[in-house]
Amino acid sequence: MSYLSSTSVVVDAILTKKGRELLARNDGSFQITQFSLSDDEIDYTLYNPNHPSGSAFYGEAIENMPVLQAFPDDTEIMKYKLITLPRGTAKLPVLDIGYNNISLRQGASLSITPQTLNYLGATSTYEQSGYVVTIGDVRTMSNVTGVGINTPEVTSLNATTTIGTNVSKTVIGTTINLTATTVNTLFGTNSALQTTLIVVGRDSGARISVPVTIIKTNQ
Amino acid sequence: MSFTKLDPTDFVVSSDSVTAPAWSTNAPTLTSFYTLSGNATGSYYVDVYQTASTDSAAAVQFSIAYGHIYGSGSAPLNSLVPQNTPSRITYGQYRNLIYGDAESAVNFGTGNTSSLDLIAIPIDRNRYKGNLFPGTFNLILKNGSDSLRLTDNSNDVSTVTYLDCGRAFDIISGSNGTAASLTVTPQGNPTKGYTNSGSYGLFLPDVGLIVLNPKALGAPVLSGGLNVTWSTLTTVNGLNNAKMFSLISGSGASSAGFTLNSQETISSDYVFVRIKNGEYNYTSNPSFISGSGNLVYSNFINSPQTYMTTVGMYNNNNELLAVAKLSKPLVKDFTKEALVRVKLDW
Numbered sequence: 409m410s411y412l413s414s415t416s417v418v419v420d421a422i423l424t425k426k427g428r429e430l431l432a433r434n435d436g437s438f439q440i441t442q443f444s445l446s447d448d449e450i451d452y453t454l455y456n457p458n459h460p461s462g463s464a465f466y467g468e469a470i471e472n473m474p475v476l477q478a479f480p481d482d483t484e485i486m487k488y489k490l491i492t493l494p495r496g497t498a499k500l501p502v503l504d505i506g507y508n509n510i511s512l513r514q515g516a517s518l519s520i521t522p523q524t525l526n527y528l529g530a531t532s533t534y535e536q537s538g539y540v541v542t543i544g545d546v547r548t549m550s551n552v553t554g555v556g557i558n559t560p561e562v563t564s565l566n567a568t569t570t571i572g573t574n575v576s577k578t579v580i581g582t583t584i585n586l587t588a589t590t591v592n593t594l595f596g597t598n599s600a601l602q603t604t605l606i607v608v609g610r611d612s613g614a615r616i617s618v619p620v621t622i623i624k625t626n627q
Numbered sequence: 628m629s630f631t632k633l634d635p636t637d638f639v640v641s642s643d644s645v646t647a648p649a650w651s652t653n654a655p656t657l658t659s660f661y662t663l664s665g666n667a668t669g670s671y672y673v674d675v676y677q678t679a680s681t682d683s684a685a686a687v688q689f690s691i692a693y694g695h696i697y698g699s700g701s702a703p704l705n706s707l708v709p710q711n712t713p714s715r716i717t718y719g720q721y722r723n724l725i726y727g728d729a730e731s732a733v734n735f736g737t738g739n740t741s742s743l744d745l746i747a748i749p750i751d752r753n754r755y756k757g758n759l760f761p762g763t764f765n766l767i768l769k770n771g772s773d774s775l776r777l778t779d780n781s782n783d784v785s786t787v788t789y790l791d792c793g794r795a796f797d798i799i800s801g802s803n804g805t806a807a808s809l810t811v812t813p814q815g816n817p818t819k820g821y822t823n824s825g826s827y828g829l830f831l832p833d834v835g836l837i838v839l840n841p842k843a844l845g846a847p848v849l850s851g852g853l854n855v856t857w858s859t860l861t862t863v864n865g866l867n868n869a870k871m872f873s874l875i876s877g878s879g880a881s882s883a884g885f886t887l888n889s890q891e892t893i894s895s896d897y898v899f900v901r902i903k904n905g906e907y908n909y910t911s912n913p914s915f916i917s918g919s920g921n922l923v924y925s926n927f928i929n930s931p932q933t934y935m936t937t938v939g940m941y942n943n944n945n946e947l948l949a950v951a952k953l954s955k956p957l958v959k960d961f962t963k964e965a966l967v968r969v970k971l972d973w
Contacts, residue, residue, distance in 0.1 A: 419953055421938070421950060421970065422951070423949050424949060424950055427948035437944070438948060440940045442630045442943070443939060446937040447937070450910075450933075452914040453923070470956055473956060485947070485950050486937055491910060491911060492907055492909070497928070498921065500911065526920040565944040613911055
């Protein structure tokens, strides 16, 4: 006989930048309704199915790694989500937005229609619930809109604006329209602005992150 | 699917009281007392530090302010309006704070139900988060060879008195919230812990304020006081703030000093994250798959293993509001379930 391990793990949470922004907005948007899990930091190449000590030790290197503390940038954490799929799945969904990187001139527009590969038995499909698209620095875009999903929550989210600071902006849709900023002052002495576009499938959980460059053209 | 809706039963709100020493030294008792160089006699108030004010760690711990209903004890702001003195302004300020009007008498109980003066000791706002913690207040005052140990009567009363400023406890002679059993009964035979001039003051934890009764402190030693004479000068600063400071600072030498704890109620939101055996056994981690989406290890097809490190809390719009990290990766497969309790403090 020995002692049972404790039944739950207790962890302290911190607010993200987005969480603080929504809390300050005080419009009811700061309401936790769902959770997700991620394995940021885990390198599965450390998993060793040939471990000489047997299967109980395949994950030894991963299980003993120390984990970093949380950081509040919501675009840099929860990057790789754990997903629920049927047992026997051999190929995981991946996103294709048609670009490995995006480069826009000031004022130029781009429309993105993501597709999900290897999902629900289809080689390529458009997810029914759409895609969550986050632009890392909202100042770099004069317009970020999501179209194609018309539930009240999504409509409300897509209509939300935040002014002035380098916070992220998240929209939902099946197609995402981007227009690069025309404001010169953001560039300072630089000839280009950099940010990141993150696209996550709402049904599959698949994620892709692409760098975005805004090129200064106005003098 | 990479999100799980939380059920209302997954949320528990818990409020816990947290207490800690009030002083910036984090020690329960303050034994060293300093004033700002050149400001030890402040006409309105004197700030008291835990170390020399030139020290980079110096921080205001509390202040001392003498107030008089008619303005005695300090010089007028303008000689053309002699009644307007810092002590009168102080008296009106604290009377208004304690009783909520300008008509109420400052009442220290039988023997001084309408006090003409008071000594306010407001605790610096940075020293307490919620309120002062009744029962932890212990203040030694020393005048020459005579000393007095004061506390609040929170452990002696069964019914809490409320004033306009919240809870009010009498300050009595004793320790740790209980009146002392004196070996010598004060003259006039007052209630245990009190004087014939009423209580020694009021302990007002909700506004971080201690108000002392100058009349009780000025009573003869045999009557429970310290025989302090308070200045009633009306043309110059009577230095009553400095006199009170010397009573407090003299206590440090007797290794007693000023003991006080603060109290804070922290409301925590607990979210129970329940992960079933069939959930979250695959991952979008790029090291888990090849570029085309194939699993990197064939045994992951039927026995996948993932290692969760992070729990994200989202709103309905899939916006990440809060995030929690586990101390080590938690393995998850089709044979394991997990329960993670996420704590959010407000």
